[in-house]
Amino acid sequence: MRGPDVAWYLAVAAFLFATGALGVLLRRSPLIVLLSLEIMLNGANLALIAFSRLHGESSGQIFALAVMAVAASEVVVGLGLIVAIAQKRLDLDVDKLSFLRG
Amino acid sequence: MANVLVWTVWVIAAFSCLASGIAVVSFSNPFFSALALIGNLASLAVLYLLLSAEFVAAGQVLVYAGAVMVMFLFVTAYLGGRADAPWAGGPSWQQFGAVLAAGAILVEVIVVIGLKAGGRLSHEARIDSGFGSPHRIGRVFLTDHLLAFEITSIVLLVAAVGSVILGAHSRRSETTGELVHNEEARART
Incomplete structure (x- = not known):
């Protein structure tokens, strides 16, 4: 049973990463910027797991699990920040949120 | 088949x-x-x-x-x-730059992978049936990568505590913000 080469998986990972980068740069809603960040992290995860399969080495999968944990904590802090911004009745627009002063 | x-x-x-x-x-x-x-x-x-x-x-x-x-x-x-329509108001230079940068990242990644590893990507290593199973992952996690495991748990704990503090702080500042708002309204009348 032979499926596609690892190169195909890496192409999908590169496309995912570029899609996420486009979303981060293009969108103004911080929620969608966070979702696009998730897509970028998942593209990197797919590349890690593809290389782990290529070399027959489990360490890549360990790294992917660590990336998932970091992504979960990033979402927790990011969503907390977004809720805090929304409670201050500020516009949810990353172009207008240019001051750190609360 | x-x-x-x-x-x-x-x-x-x-x-x-x-x-x-x-x-x-x-x-x-x-x-x-x-x-x-x-x-x-x-x-x-x-x-x-x-x-x-x-x-x-x-x-x-x-x-x-x-x-x-x-x-x-x-x-x-x-x-x-x-x-929040992504293309509202027609394409601006900012959106043009975003599409350009994302395309540049895509081309860059594909060219670098093709140059550095192009010939070696079709020779996959032989793996046994236990590869990627919870048993194998757990063994590697708790022997070779124990430090990463512990640091991951600390990261998760810090994130949880941080989001709780963020939530508590934003609620407190919201009430003071309302007070300021009320005083401003009183001063105006």
């Missing part, structure tokens, strides 16, 4: 993965974007299974599609899905 089956599953998973990724970026309503991301994560889990990473695939579905996305959907519903 098995070859054709694997290729079919791969093509379906890869295309639904890319399509839902583009959908996340292009939907104007954040709620629909979050729903599209769930599809993206599920098709990625299928790709992980094809790469014989069973434990990571299960973790992907449980942690991401289960826990993280539920939190996302709750926050989106709490804030109210405000529409």
Whole structure:
């Protein structure tokens, strides 16, 4: 049973990463910027797991699990920040949120 | 026959993965974007299974599609899905630059991978049936990568504490903000 080469998986990972980068740069809603960040992290995860399969080495999968944990904590802090911004009745627009002063 | 089956599953998973990724970026309503991301994560889990990473695939579905996305959907519903059209007002130089930068990243990644590893990507290592199983992952996690395991737990704890502090702080500052607002209104009248 032979499926596609690892190169195909890496192409999908590169496309995912570029899609996420486009979303981060293009969108103004911080929620969608966070979702696009998730897509970028998942593209990197797919590349890690593809290389782990290529070399027959489990360490890549360990790294992917660590990336998932970091992504979960990033979402927790990011969503907390977004809720805090929304409670201050500020516009949810990353172009207008240019001051750190609360 | 098995070859054709694997290729079919791969093509379906890869295309639904890319399509839902583009959908996340292009939907104007954040709620629909979050729903599209769930599809993206599920098709990625299928790709992980094809790469014989069973434990990571299960973790992907449980942690991401289960826990993280539920939190996302709750926050989106709490804030109210405000529409934000990605191409509103015609293309500006900013959007042009964003598309250019994303395309540059894509070309860069593909060229670098092709140059550095182009010839070696088709020789996959032989693996036994235990590769990627919870047993193997757990053994590697608790022997070779114990430090990474412990640091991951600290990162998760710090994130949880930080978000609790953020929530408490924003609630307190909200009440003081209302006080200031009331005083301003009184001063105006």
